[in-house]
Amino acid sequence: MTPEAVSAAVLDAVRATFAAHGLDTSALPETTTVERPRNRDHGDYATTIALQLAKKLGAKPRDLATWIGEQLAQAAGIASAEVAGPGFLNIRLEAAAAGELARTIVAAGAAYGRGELLKGSRINLEFVSANPTGPVHLGHTRWAAVGDVLARVFEAAGAEVAREFYINDRGNQLQNFALSLVAGALGEPVPENGYKGEYVTDLANAIVKDRPDIMALPEDERLTAFREEGYQRQLDEQKAVLAEFRTNFDVWFSERSLHSSGAIDEAMAKLRGQGHVYEKEGAVWMRTSDFGDDKDRPLIKSDGEYTYFGSDAAYYVNKRSRGFDRCLYLLGADHHGYINRIKAIASCAGDNPDESVDVLIGQLVKVIQNGAEMKLSKRAGTIITLRDVIDLVGVDAARYQLTRFSTDSSMVLDVDLLTKKTNDNPVFYVQYAYARISSVLRNAADLGVDRGELDPSLLSEEKTNALLGALAEYPAVIATAAELREPHRIARYLESLAGLYHRFYDSHRVLPQGDEEATDTNRARLWLCEATRTVLANGLGLLGVTAPERM
Structure with missing residues (x-):
């Protein structure tokens, strides 16, 4: 019996109670939820519905809980509904109702756990957005994992999601990148504010090899050619390594396109129309200080050039014009100051930032190997790259570890731990x-034992019930992870589920031994194994981590 089915039974009992006792029907709730008690001695589920309604009705909570419990105990699949404390209701399921969940999960397959909490929402999720002037580095790597998982979780909760990468392809950084490439091709020192690392020289040499004419171009044309070649090749490399990391984007949005398409002018017209734009000393400003920013921000400089902030403001307006009702930004630890700015942009555009904007800040990541922190990447010059991380621990271990911690906490990638094939390694576990489980199911097939027809009443032992309880919680885990923007809850849940399965398997023999005939108990346990495997596969799929049949 799923939590949703129990909640529905509770609501039916509340309606019956209201009818039987002539209570004010205006207080009838439309929905309610049930929770798993921490102490399973208190039952399979608990509800506080009587406490919530008593004050509205002017009734005593324990009396109301007693009445609801009497109605609920008559519902199919409910063994008892006992009043506790000031008015809690502890609910116990009949063994068959609890075990029936295994059939529900197996029948649902990949759909089990998916819900409609965010149905109707259109979310623009922008993350990574690395400058196209170098490799994807360690800071971006955390967001490459977390952002992709968060998108998967949102979709599992019913939202429509666009994964978006903002390409910063205007401004001084590209010009400095081009100067660095030319220096690399000429064998000259990197200019001030230039880009260092072997990748710059390698890239410059590759460009010269493919375009031998480039060095003969006039100086200005040569610089432009290196800039455009280097930019496109570096962007292609970013796309390739992110795809290898199983992080794919729906939209690669070019900052240049804001200007070339006229979208930035349309955005400025909208912002002006909201009344928060003014001119001072030949420049155009937005009065962001009206909405919590520490000062007003310039949109257009006195020479007519748009500022970075002007592009950011136009980009937000552009996202909203594409029909997204919520814009979610995943930013690095050094971007705390951007939170108020982005929210101020939303306010100046006439939106409620509490409804249209979310900003998540990701804290720092360290890579530890042989007990010491790794800080340098020979190829990149000064930083650990996503390519380094993949080479060190592999995609599965990296994605899992990067998503199993809350984004507001710093974290460590321990290379030695994540390459171990032991239970200390969480992804291995x-x-x-x-x-x-896959091995058990293969062995069952070899023995000619299939699941047959499930007798759910046979799934009643203590460790079996604990496993069923955890399987029942999976949809709520997804919903909570989506609502709170905390995808690490998925990883932590899977670790707990794995532990419960191991304890169940170590205590209860699933397959017959020797010449024993398969019993209905064996078959019921095979149903439970298949249900657990389904949930593990679904959860690992949300994390973008493989579910191997053999290890």
Whole structure:
């Protein structure tokens, strides 16, 4: 019996109670939720519905809980509904109702856990957005994992999501990149504010090899040619390594396109129309200080050039014009100051930032190997790159570890730990549970034992109930992760589920031994194994981590 089914039974009991006792029907709730008690001795589920309604009705909570419990105990699948404390209701399911969940999960397959919490929402999720002047580095790597998982979680909760990468392809950084490439091609020192690392020289040499004419161009044309060649090649490399990391984007949005398409002028017209734009000393400003920013921000400089902030403001307006009702930004630890600015932009555009904007700040990541922090990448010059991380620990381990911590906490990638094939390695621990179940199911097939018809009443032992309880929680875990923007909840849940499965398997023999005939108990346990494997696969899929059949 799923939590949703229990919630529905509670609502039916509340309606019956209101009818039987002549209570004010205007207080009838439209929905309610049930929770798993921390102490399973208190039952399978608990509800505070009586406490919530008593004050509205002027009734005593324990009396109301007693009445609701009497109605609920008559519902199919409910063994008892006992009043506790000031008015809690502890609900116990009949063994068959609890075990029926295994059939529900197996039948749902990949759809189990998906819901409609965010149905109707259109979310623009912008993350990574690395400058096209170098490799994707460690800071971007955390967002490459978390952003992609968050998008998957939003979709599992019913939202429509666009994964967007903002290409910063205007401004001084590209010019400095071009100067660095020319210096690399000429064998000269990197200019001040230039880009260092072997990748710059390698890229410059590759451009010269493919375009031998480039060095003969006039100086200005040569610089432009290096800039455009280097920019496109570096962007292609970013796309390739992100795809290898299983992070794919729906939109690669060029900052240049804001200007070339006229979108920035349209955005400025909208902002002017809201009344928060003014001119001072030949420049154009936006009065962001009206909405919590520490000072007003310039949109257009006195020479007519748009500022970075002007592009940011236009970019937000452009996102909203594309029909997204919520714009979510994933920013690095050094971007705290951007939160108020982005929210002020939304306010100046006439939006409620509490409804249209979310900003998540990701804290720093360290890579540890042999007990010491790694700080340098020979190829990149000064930083650890996504390519380094993939080479060190692999895609599965990196994605899993990067998403199992809250984004507001710093974290460590321990290379030695994440390459171990032991239970100390969290991704190995979860994947091994999946592989172990797959092995059990293969062995069952070899023995000619299939699941047959499920007798759910046979799934009643303590560790079996604990496993069923965890499986029932999976949809709520997804919903909570989506609502709170906390995808690490998925990883932590999977680790707990894996542990419960291992304890169940170690305590209860799934397959017959020797010449024993398969029993209905064996078959019921196979149903539970298949249900657990389904949830592990679904959860690992949300994390973008593989579910191996063998390990």
